[in-house]
Amino acid sequence: MTPRKQRRYRRRRKTAWSLWATILVLAVVLLVLLILPRSEEKKPPASSGSLGADELTPSPAVPSALEPSPPRETPWNLTLVNTWRPLAEEAEPETVTLTNGLKVDERCYEDLQEMMDACRAEGLTPVICSAYRDRETQERLFEKEVKRWLDKGWSQEDAETEAGTVVAVPGTSEHELGLAIDIVDIKNQLLDESQERTAVQQWLMAHSWEYGFILRYPTDNSEVTGIIYEPWHYRYVGREEAERIYTADLCLEEYLAREGYASTVSDSGPKP
Numbered sequence: 001m002t003p004r005k006q007r008r009y010r011r012r013r014k015t016a017w018s019l020w021a022t023i024l025v026l027a028v029v030l031l032v033l034l035i036l037p038r039s040e041e042k043k044p045p046a047s048s049g050s051l052g053a054d055e056l057t058p059s060p061a062v063p064s065a066l067e068p069s070p071p072r073e074t075p076w077n078l079t080l081v082n083t084w085r086p087l088a089e090e091a092e093p094e095t096v097t098l099t100n101g102l103k104v105d106e107r108c109y110e111d112l113q114e115m116m117d118a119c120r121a122e123g124l125t126p127v128i129c130s131a132y133r134d135r136e137t138q139e140r141l142f143e144k145e146v147k148r149w150l151d152k153g154w155s156q157e158d159a160e161t162e163a164g165t166v167v168a169v170p171g172t173s174e175h176e177l178g179l180a181i182d183i184v185d186i187k188n189q190l191l192d193e194s195q196e197r198t199a200v201q202q203w204l205m206a207h208s209w210e211y212g213f214i215l216r217y218p219t220d221n222s223e224v225t226g227i228i229y230e231p232w233h234y235r236y237v238g239r240e241e242a243e244r245i246y247t248a249d250l251c252l253e254e255y256l257a258r259e260g261y262a263s264t265v266s267d268s269g270p271k272p
Contacts, residue, residue, distance in 0.1 A: 093132065100128065103132040111239070122203060138167075139170045211239065225251055
């Protein structure tokens with residue numbers, strides 16, 4: 001074989017081996033592609049029983065409807081005592097004895113004295129006929145009023161009910177607080193509606209609030225107070241509160257309810 005032919009032979013042989021090598025490589029690649037799965041990894045969806053990260057984060061609390069403010073604590077000078085709000089126990093205030101022997105809570109004494117002096121300075125003659133009463137005294141007065149109705153032929157139940165509109169049932173009288181006083185005109189000492197026409201009552205009704213007192217049982221408020229109209233019964237509430245009550249033309253129950261004080265009306269009592 002000539003050298004030229006030998007070179008041609010070697011080139012052909014080399015070409016053949018290259019072709020076979022290429023085919024082999026392609027076969028191996030194809031085999032790998034067929035055997036190995038595609039690695040497209042997908043996150044499995046969270047099962048219905050599992051929580052995702054977003055679900056684990058607590059959602060902000062939804063504010064509930066605003067609750068009403070708690071009732072205001074009632075100060076001593078606005079203590080409410082009536083048919084529906086009896087005293088839990090007998091009151092024993094620190095008292096001052098007046099020149100006529102009656103007693104009042106010492107905290108209202110100075111304002112009371114100033115009011116009486118101002119009334120007398122107008123040429124009037126006010127007389128304090130009742131003030132602080134202990135429980136025993138209140139019981140005696142109530143029993144006396146019950147007897148008055150029993151003597152008229154009323155039943156015990158009806159007599160006690162009617163008596164309670166004139167004399168407070170023991171435990172429900174403001175006189176037991178030492179903050180209530182009954183004032184009459186020396187010229188007319190009857191405890192009835194004629195008292196409102198006296199000069200003393202006309203002055204007190206117009207000026208008592210200036211000294212911290214209010215007409216406690218005004219006309220047309222019996223259903224709220226539980227007591228008939230008493231144009232002689234005054235209650236100490238302090239000068240600031242007295243001015244507000246007088247200006248608003250309210251009874252004590254109505255004022256306390258309006259201002260949101262605690263224990264102003266019971267479930268069984270009237271609603272101011």
